[in-house]
Amino acid sequence: MAKTNSSFERRRDRVRRSIKKVMNGRPRLSVFRSSKQIYAQIIDDAKGHTLASASTIEKDVREGLKTGADSAAAAAIGKLIAERAKAAGVTQVVFDRGGYIYHGRVKALADAAREGGLEF
Structure with a gap:
């Protein structure tokens, strides 16, 4: 029996396939958002290692935020x-939005990361 993928999983896989074509050795900035938190990782796919990560569940970040699920929290994580x-x-990464639309919290995180000095 064939396993069926949801539309989100198909969209995420399509985005990752297109990213792999243009990576040129750069690590990727991967974003995961839930209904209550947002997470970001910089991943080196060649080695399979996470180089840096940040999320709203970290204690020092959580104390300064009203909630972990708004665009202000996403900007702080960026x-x-x-x-x-x-x-x-x-300094240079490829932005992996996953299966999420580039809007709202995902866009706020990306813009803040650009302002912080990352190039993508």
Whole structure:
């Protein structure tokens, strides 16, 4: 019996396939958002390692936010992931929005990461 993928999973796979064509050795900035939190990781797919990560569940980040599920929280995570990426020696990344529409929290995170110094 064939396993069926949801439309979200198909969209996520399609985005990742297109990203792999243009990566050119750059790590990817992957975003995951839930109804209550937002997470970001910089992943080196060649080695299979996470170079930097940030999320709204971290205690020091959580204290300064009203909630982990709004665009202000996403912007804070975008700035934090940019700082951590610079500390890890990463300046250029490929943005992996997953299966999410580039709008709202995902866009706020991406814009804040760009302002923090990441290039994509």
